[in-house]
Amino acid sequence: MKILNCPLNGPRNIQEFVYGGPVQDMPAVDAPDAAWADYVFLEDNAAAVVREWWMHVASGYWFIAERDTRTDDILRTYAPGAPERTGDA
Amino acid sequence: MPFGLLKFGLTKTYPARRILPRQHDLKSRYDVVIIGAGGHGLATAYYLATRYGITNVAVLDKGYLGGGNTARNTAIIRANYLTPEGVAFYKESMDLWRGLSDEFDLNILYSTRGHLTLAHTDGALRTARWRAEVNKHLGVDSDLIYPDEIARLCPQLDLSKNVRYPILGALHHPPGATARHDAVAWGYAEGAARHGVEIHQHTEVTGIHVQGGRVTGVETTRGAIECGQVLQAVAGASSLVARMAGLKLPIKTIPLQACVSVPLKPFLDPIIVSGSLHTYIWQTTRGELVMGGATDPYPLYSTRSTLDFKEGLMAHILELFPFLSEVRVNRQWAGMADMTPDFSPVMGMTPIGGYYIDSGWGTWGFKATPVAGFRMAECIANNRQPDLLHPFRIGRFETFSQVGEKGAASVGH
Numbered sequence: 362m363k364i365l366n367c368p369l370n371g372p373r374n375i376q377e378f379v380y381g382g383p384v385q386d387m388p389a390v391d392a393p394d395a396a397w398a399d400y401v402f403l404e405d406n407a408a409a410v411v412r413e414w415w416m417h418v419a420s421g422y423w424f425i426a427e428r429d430t431r432t433d434d435i436l437r438t439y440a441p442g443a444p445e446r447t448g449d450a
Numbered sequence: 451m452p453f454g455l456l457k458f459g460l461t462k463t464y465p466a467r468r469i470l471p472r473q474h475d476l477k478s479r480y481d482v483v484i485i486g487a488g489g490h491g492l493a494t495a496y497y498l499a500t501r502y503g504i505t506n507v508a509v510l511d512k513g514y515l516g517g518g519n520t521a522r523n524t525a526i527i528r529a530n531y532l533t534p535e536g537v538a539f540y541k542e543s544m545d546l547w548r549g550l551s552d553e554f555d556l557n558i559l560y561s562t563r564g565h566l567t568l569a570h571t572d573g574a575l576r577t578a579r580w581r582a583e584v585n586k587h588l589g590v591d592s593d594l595i596y597p598d599e600i601a602r603l604c605p606q607l608d609l610s611k612n613v614r615y616p617i618l619g620a621l622h623h624p625p626g627a628t629a630r631h632d633a634v635a636w637g638y639a640e641g642a643a644r645h646g647v648e649i650h651q652h653t654e655v656t657g658i659h660v661q662g663g664r665v666t667g668v669e670t671t672r673g674a675i676e677c678g679q680v681l682q683a684v685a686g687a688s689s690l691v692a693r694m695a696g697l698k699l700p701i702k703t704i705p706l707q708a709c710v711s712v713p714l715k716p717f718l719d720p721i722i723v724s725g726s727l728h729t730y731i732w733q734t735t736r737g738e739l740v741m742g743g744a745t746d747p748y749p750l751y752s753t754r755s756t757l758d759f760k761e762g763l764m765a766h767i768l769e770l771f772p773f774l775s776e777v778r779v780n781r782q783w784a785g786m787a788d789m790t791p792d793f794s795p796v797m798g799m800t801p802i803g804g805y806y807i808d809s810g811w812g813t814w815g816f817k818a819t820p821v822a823g824f825r826m827a828e829c830i831a832n833n834r835q836p837d838l839l840h841p842f843r844i845g846r847f848e849t850f851s852q853v854g855e856k857g858a859a860s861v862g863h
Contacts, residue, residue: 363756376758380748395848402700402791402847406689408751430703431751 363433365415368440369422381414384425410436469640470515474648479676480508482830483668484683485655485691487511488520489631489816490808491683492638492649493823494830499645501824502831507647508677509639510670512654516635519685522753522785523816524708524730524742525631526721528565530592530623532581532857535841536794537588539821542838544625546820554637558629559735564720565626566604568770570615574726578621581857585623595622604720608772615726615769626721628732634819658695664803665695679830681806683822686786687751688796688809695805699796700847701788705746706813707759709782711774713737727766738780741767745787745813753784787812792852797826797842798835806830807844814858 363375383405388396405411408431415438416423427437458464482498484491487509498504511517527547529540551558569575578594585592596619597609609617639649650672657669658680667676682691692699714737721732728744743763746756760779768775788810790796795818796810808826811818825836835843841853 363758394850398848398850399698403698404689404700404702406699406701406703406749408690408703413748430749433750433752433754 365426365435366438367417367422368424368438370417370420373417377419378415378417381416381423384412384414469636469643470649471643473650476508476650476653476670476672476675477648478674480648481506481677482679482681483507483675483677484509484681485511485668486518486683486685487515487635487639487649487651488518488683488685489516489635489638489819490685490811490822490826491681492516492635492642493819494681494683494808494826495642495647495649495823496638496645497824497827498830499642499647501827504831505646507642508675509642509647509649510653510655510668511649511651512671514651515639515649516632519785519787519811519815520631520635520819522706522708522783523631524732524740525628525816526565526723526730526732527560527627527629527817528623528721529590529625529817530565530567530581530585530621530857531855532577532584533794533841533853533855534584534588535853536855536857537584537590539838539842540817541588541590542824543818543821544627546824547627547629547817550629550634550637550820554641556633556637556640558633558637560627560629561735562625562627563732564603565623566600566720566722567621567623568600568607568617568722568724568726569619569621570617570724570726572618575619577725577856578619581621590623591625592621592623595620604718604722606717606773607722607770613769615724628721628734631816638823655691655694658691658805660695660802660805663801665805679804679806681808681826681830683808683826685788685809685811685815688788688807692807692809695800695802697800697802697805697807697844699807699809699844700790701796701810702749703751703786704749704789705752705754705784706742706787707746707755707763707782707784708740708742709760709763709779710734710741711739712778712780714739714777722770724766724770727769729763729766729770731767731770739774739777745789751786753786755782755784791847793855793858794853795822795842796844797822798829798839798844799833800844804833810842812858814855
């Protein structure tokens with residue numbers, strides 16, 4: 362069983378969570394189509410440590426995780442508004 | 451072993467068939483460089499050489515021939531997709547598949563088994579009927595059948611109604627087939643090499659040179675190569691290679707896991723798939739059950755295996771075949787799949803002159819090997835997007851004209 366440390370609920374089986382995609386800035390509402398297509402469809406898909414949205418399904422709680430996409434190590438998790446140095450996993 | 455065979459091993463009159471010539475030194479210039487010596491890259495090289503006479507070609511691979519996703523799929527071949535674009539594409543692939551053993555003079559063990567996509571819900575039945583009608587319209591043999599007919603084709607399936615997901619019907623695709631995945635790569639490699647194509651294994655591309663919007667060469671671990679045209683055919687690492695050329699792709703790299711059981715006596719002829727249960731299973735000629743399921747729930751560049759996957763897969767397999775509960779798993783593996791938002795490939799021309807892409811092969815790459823090679827060769831030779839590949843062009847997302855292929859494997863509907 363792989364454990365993900367939820368900032369709200371503590372360590373839980375990763376099966377209780379869903380992946381929500383990389384953290385990225387949303388384009389302005391009136392941005393050109395190409396900018397929206399990039400935001401919606403194109404992916405950095407980096408082999409590196411990336412920042413991602415995850416949700417704990419049972420509590421509907423969204424948070425941010427830093428994960429290495431080469432090793433599947435989850436380095437840190439924190440609440441979206443929290444400064445990045447708190448809530449180390 | 452009969453002693454008669456021994457003499458063939460000891461005499462020089464019958465030398466072992468060597469598939470690849472010994473490796474050459476890298477030349478400093480080729481007309482075409484193909485990154486990735488998997489089925490798709492090798493098929494492209496083969497058709498470039500045999501159909502267009504373009505033989506000054508190098509196929510480079512950071513690993514060994516056919517050692518990536520060509521070796522990691524579950525070898526199912528079918529054309530019963532849902533979109534007209536997809537059906538036409540995979541139909542052409544099946545037409546090419548049937549002739550490959552003759553074309554290579556190498557038995558690729560192409561075996562027509564029939565393919566059943568089970569429907570456990572009204573929604574799945576509706577999709578099956580839709581797929582059957584699209585298929586028939588385009589000349590692909592598919593039909594919606596019900597449990598009486600399913601029982602005739604595959605009496606081993608649990609067709610009782612007192613189960614969690616009773617089988618209500620199935621999309622029957624009689625030409626559904628399998629083939630020896632390695633042999634396909636070997637056949638294309640041998641044919642291409644015979645026409646002068648160079649295949650360089652353990653030669654990793656580390657950079658791609660682009661000048662004034664045109665590709666001019668590649669940097670490798672064995673030195674730089676100048677070339678006029680480059681194809682990347684590296685499913686699983688598509689985003690990483692494309693980034694070297696300055697391209698951003700609509701692809702997430704997500705592992706797809708699979709496994710085989712210990713060998714059993716032959717009992718299962720057709721290929722059985724259940725979209726609702728995220729399961730597919732078929733029996734190889736040596737008796738192993740090949741089993742796979744949905745892709746992993748999140749992206750990862752790794753071929754590790756998880757217990758979660760096996761637990762879920764086995765639970766669903768036992769829904770269909772309860773008598774397999776005591777059978778052991780023999781091997782497991784994973785491949786890294788290029789998942790696209792519309793479950794269709796990303797193929798053809800790119801915004802960079804002379805740079806071509808064959809990517810987005812998700813869970814549907816093996817069956818497309820011949821047609822991908824055939825049409826990518828056409829694309830490179832004519833420097834023009836073939837009509838059959840137009841729906842799969844890289845720019846379709848900017849105009850929001852996705853293909854929406856819900857007939858893809860490992861996709862829940």
